[in-house]
Amino acid sequence: MQRGYWIRSKPLYDSLVWQTPAVAHLVIAGGEGGIAVLKLFQQMYPKDPIQVLYTDLATANKNYSDILQQIVPEELELCDSEESLLNNLEQRLKDCTMGTHFYVAGSEAFMWHVLQKTRAAGVQDVDVQKELCGTLARPVYCVHCKTITRDVHHNVFPCSNCGRHLFVRDHFSRRLGAYMGVMVDAEEPGNIPQIEEVYP
Amino acid sequence: MSILNVRVAEIEQVTDVVKHFTLVEENGRPLPRFSGGSHVVVSMNINGRIHRNPYSLMGSPENTDSYHISVRRQEKSRGGSVFMHDGVKVGSELQITYPVNLFSLSKLGKKHILVAGGIGITPFMSQIADLNRLGDDYEMHYAFRSAEHGAFVEQLKQMCGDRLHLHIESEGQRINFQNLLSNQPLGTHIYVCGPEPMVNALLLTAKDLGWPKTHVHSEQFLAPPIGESFMVQLAKSNMEIEVPGDMSMLEAMEEAGLEPDFLCRGGACGRCEVEVLECDGALMHNDHYLSDAEKASGNKIMPCVSRARCQKLLLNI
Numbered sequence: 049m050q051r052g053y054w055i056r057s058k059p060l061y062d063s064l065v066w067q068t069p070a071v072a073h074l075v076i077a078g079g080e081g082g083i084a085v086l087k088l089f090q091q092m093y094p095k096d097p098i099q100v101l102y103t104d105l106a107t108a109n110k111n112y113s114d115i116l117q118q119i120v121p122e123e124l125e126l127c128d129s130e131e132s133l134l135n136n137l138e139q140r141l142k143d144c145t146m147g148t149h150f151y152v153a154g155s156e157a158f159m160w161h162v163l164q165k166t167r168a169a170g171v172q173d174v175d176v177q178k179e180l181c182g183t184l185a186r187p188v189y190c191v192h193c194k195t196i197t198r199d200v201h202h203n204v205f206p207c208s209n210c211g212r213h214l215f216v217r218d219h220f221s222r223r224l225g226a227y228m229g230v231m232v233d234a235e236e237p238g239n240i241p242q243i244e245e246v247y248p
Numbered sequence: 249m250s251i252l253n254v255r256v257a258e259i260e261q262v263t264d265v266v267k268h269f270t271l272v273e274e275n276g277r278p279l280p281r282f283s284g285g286s287h288v289v290v291s292m293n294i295n296g297r298i299h300r301n302p303y304s305l306m307g308s309p310e311n312t313d314s315y316h317i318s319v320r321r322q323e324k325s326r327g328g329s330v331f332m333h334d335g336v337k338v339g340s341e342l343q344i345t346y347p348v349n350l351f352s353l354s355k356l357g358k359k360h361i362l363v364a365g366g367i368g369i370t371p372f373m374s375q376i377a378d379l380n381r382l383g384d385d386y387e388m389h390y391a392f393r394s395a396e397h398g399a400f401v402e403q404l405k406q407m408c409g410d411r412l413h414l415h416i417e418s419e420g421q422r423i424n425f426q427n428l429l430s431n432q433p434l435g436t437h438i439y440v441c442g443p444e445p446m447v448n449a450l451l452l453t454a455k456d457l458g459w460p461k462t463h464v465h466s467e468q469f470l471a472p473p474i475g476e477s478f479m480v481q482l483a484k485s486n487m488e489i490e491v492p493g494d495m496s497m498l499e500a501m502e503e504a505g506l507e508p509d510f511l512c513r514g515g516a517c518g519r520c521e522v523e524v525l526e527c528d529g530a531l532m533h534n535d536h537y538l539s540d541a542e543k544a545s546g547n548k549i550m551p552c553v554s555r556a557r558c559q560k561l562l563l564n565i
């Protein structure tokens with residue numbers, strides 16, 4: 049990012065804080081997002097019903113299922129994959145009513161998958177608390193072959209589907225839940241800038 | 249601001265205090281399309297002075313042959329509604345602004361709850377037409393004082409069927425906001441238009457039940473309150489003008505030949521905001537737009553409804 053320059057589509061993330069008043073709370077986290085859940089439960093927590101959905105992720109450096117099981121006093125459901133967590137979430141959303149607050153933590157790719165589900169249930173992205181945890185790795189959408197590559201750490205990378213070398217932009221699509229990736233050597237094939245790890 | 253010249257084609261006395269006006273373009277041309285919840289600002293020349301009042305468009309947005317507005321006679325106000333009732337006849341010509349929508353339905357909504365008090369029913373008439381066309385889920389709650397005051401009830405019954413819920417105060421029926429706002433499915437949006445205590449009560453209940461602000465919509469156009477006269481200096485146009493007690497600052501500026509920006513003229517939209525450069529007394533903020541902190545800081549004012557009590561007021565306009 050350049051100083052004094054900001055792309056409006058680049059999402060901002062915060063630290064999870066209980067939102068009150070509310071009728072219920074639903075916390076959804078994956079992989080390193082577990083730390084944000086632990087931090088939430090170190091705050092004074094509200095007396096409304098709380099549900100926590102969590103899954104360990106193979107891509108995470110640290111997972112939290114074991115600790116959460118000991119710490120989370122309320123209804124905790126541990127799922128065995130992101131997919132099963134998303135299915136479980138979809139079911140629970142059907143029973144949620146207005147006044148339920150939503151909290152999500154994990155990598156950017158994980159959070160935006162969750163947000164696709166909450167949005168489909170009529171919850172606006174701005175009304176979901178989001179905390180980015182663990183990695184800055186970006187989900188990147190190849191504007192040429194329309195494939196999303198997850199967990200991109202470098203400024204330039206080969207698309208997982210078409211192999212084009214893509215430059216990762218800051219332009220973020222909320223609908224796709226991914227940053228735009230644009231072919232870097234379209235003008236001059238083979239002229240690829242130095243590849244650096246910028247999203248550790 | 250673009251102006252439409254219209255002619256009054258029909259006037260209907262709806263209740264003893266509400267009249268419904270049908271407006272057509274002066275040369276019979278189609279009027280601009282609008283979306284449900286839009287309003288127009290009607291200019292009235294009352295004894296040489298221009299009054300401008302916002303009124304919601306009630307007809308179906310599909311219909312561009314005519315616009316429909318309804319006016320409740322407000323005896324204790326500055327005369328705009330009384331003029332519409334007594335001075336405007338079939339055939340009268342009026343000037344109106346293009347429609348503006350400050351109260352639109354959320355496109356993301358899964359369900360819409362519409363709540364009207366009294367004449368606050370008007371913006372919903374065009375919204376219901378939109379909802380029916382889209383086939384969206386909704387409930388219309390309409391509260392009024394007594395059976396005679398229930399304007400448009402028959403029309404609403406036809407439009408809404410069993411989605412219409414009437415709450416007639418004289419029969420002891422009041423809307424219980426706590427019940428109304430509890431157990432609504434995710435993705436529900438609520439819209440309220442009516443007297444201030446009703447709107448405020450609903451907003452408070454929604455907040456207490458954890459509804460996010462993005463799902464709660466209200467429209468409250470305030471009539472500019474009457475006050476004491478005061479002087480205001482306009483830095484950019486290099487003028488000093490008097491704001492009489494029965495005129496708003498916005499009207500006084502217009503009277504002086506300026507064309508300040510506005511959309512709602514009711515302290516709701518923020519369009520008329522001006523920077524206060526100097527004030528040696530108190531600003532009297534009457535709008536719903538500025539936050540409490542902004543009001544307290546005294547750097548901004550909404551001239552469509554707010555006033556001042558001071559010797560010197562300098563605005564950056």
Ligand code: FES
Nearest residue numbers: 513517518520552
């Ligand atoms: S014109 Fe809308 S707030 Fe003044």
